Amino acid sequence: MKRFVKIILAAGLLFNLFPAFAKGSEKSSGENFVYPYEYRVVVNEISGVSAPYQVDDYIVFTAKDGPNHIGIVxxxxxxxTIHSFFRKNITDIDNKVIDSYRFYILELPKDTESISYRLIIxxxxxxxxxxxxxxxxxYTGIEVSTLDVKNNHVDxxxxxxxxxxxxxxxxSGLKVRIGGTFTNWDSWIYELTETRPGYYELYLPLPEGTYYYAYYTGTKSFVDKTNPDRAWSGEGREASKIVVN
Incomplete structure (x- = not known):
């Protein structure tokens, strides 16, 4: 699961950052919106109407402008649940709107490999x-659009x-060990268990405190990529940091 820095923006400021949320959205101009930074980056990079595509953990759906309302289920x-598309305006150097289109961005649910959906225009x-x-x-007499996705959610x-x-x-097939301040940096005491291909786990009952650790394969050590908290030793060695409350 990725950690996102949530940025709360008033609707007017959000319009200035990317003019996507103009008329056609069901959001009122007085609301506050909560969007991750990564979401805003994806919005800014949309260049026009195209087939659905994936950017990391987001799927981008686009549609031609014109209808009063476009939704997706x-x-x-x-x-x-009907999710409304937003409008993104394209402006010239004088900030005059020269084109527009609709979009909706889906954050992938965990453990999803394919998506079926319909539009409501x-x-x-x-x-x-x-x-x-x-x-x-x-059997149902219903046709749906489908999309295969790569799920990048990380536990x-x-x-x-x-x-x-x-x-x-x-x-898959590695022997992944762990060493840290709770083992006096001895990496041969604990080995993670591969519970499914390429997925290794270990639970340690540690008392309250701050701990530093690293993973090991052979003689190579590396930090925990799922944990953004890091620290460096006096010798310049990087380690992961975690706090048990």
Missing amino acids: FDFEDYK DGIWTTDPTNINKYYNP ETQATSQGVHFIYQGE
């Missing part, structure tokens, strides 16, 4: 005209009141 929500349910991948269910090492659940993800 997903299979993992049983097609019950001015109340009419339909498939996505930008996506050639469709599936017709003869992370987490501390609890009883200890730490360490997680490493990499190649």
Whole structure:
């Protein structure tokens, strides 16, 4: 699970950052919005209408402007929740609107490998005209658009009141060890267990305190990529840091 720095912006400021949320959105101009920084970067990089595409843990859906309202519904929500598209305006050097299109950005649910969805354009349910991948269910008589995705969600090492659940993800078949201040940097005491291909875990019941650690394969040591908290020793060695409360 990625850690996002949530940035809370008033709607007017959000419009200035990227003029995507103009008329056509169901959000009122007086609301406050919460969008991760990564989301705003993805919005800024949308260049026009295209087939759905993936950027890290986001799927970008686009549509031509014109309808009063465009919504999208997903299979993992049983097609019950309608998510509204936003409008993004393209302006010239004088800030005059010369073109516009609609978009919706989906943050991937965990453990999702494919998505089925439908668009709702001015109340009419339909498939996505930008996506050639469709599936017709003869039993329901409904055709849906489909999309294969790569799920980049990463589980992370987490501390609890009883200890730490360490997680490493990499190649399958490795022998991944851990060493740290709780082992006096002896890396041969604990070895993580590969619970599924390329996914290694270890739970250690550690008392309250601040701990520094690193993973090891052979004689090579490396930090925990799922844990952004780092520290450096006097010799310049980088280690991961975690606090048990």
